[in-house]
Amino acid sequence: VRLVEFGGGLVQPGGSLRLICEASGFTFNSISMNWVRQAPGKGLEWVASIGTDGVKTFYTESVKGRYTISRDNAKNTVYLQMNNLKPEDTALYYCTTRAGDRGQRTQVTVSS
Numbered sequence: 001v002r003l004v005e006f007g008g009g010l011v012q013p014g015g016s017l018r019l020i021c022e023a024s025g026f027t028f029n030s031i032s033m034n035w036v037r038q039a040p041g042k043g044l045e046w047v048a049s050i051g052t053d054g055v056k057t058f059y060t061e062s063v064k065g066r067y068t069i070s071r072d073n074a075k076n077t078v079y080l081q082m083n084n085l086k087p088e089d090t091a092l093y094y095c096t097t098r099a100g101d102r103g104q105r106t107q108v109t110v111s112s
Helices: none
Strands: 002-006 009-011 017-024 033-038 044-050 057-059 067-072 077-082 091-097 106-110
Touching: 002 091, 017 033, 017 091, 017 106, 033 067, 033 077, 044 067, 044 077, 044 091, 057 067, 077 091
Parallel strands: 009 106
Antiparallel strands: 002 017, 017 077, 033 044, 033 091, 044 057, 067 077, 091 106
């Protein structure tokens, strides 16, 4: 299993970023995918999940209405569109498989 995330960066409060996770080494279209994050000094926090067909999505309360998880099974890719970012969204973001495989992470920093 290989998961490669990118798209993080530094953004001002209220800004947007789109995280991308490219997957390989497994049958992508048969596995639910997640995004999790780890803020400085804190543990891992589940952020969002998406079902195999991309129809069912779930979000932690703090990001509902601001984040959108999606996937393209033809490209073995999962996305996290993040809008109206807040300083408390600052964290290392990982994509994971349902089995818990994790990528190498991408840093998101929200600061003015």
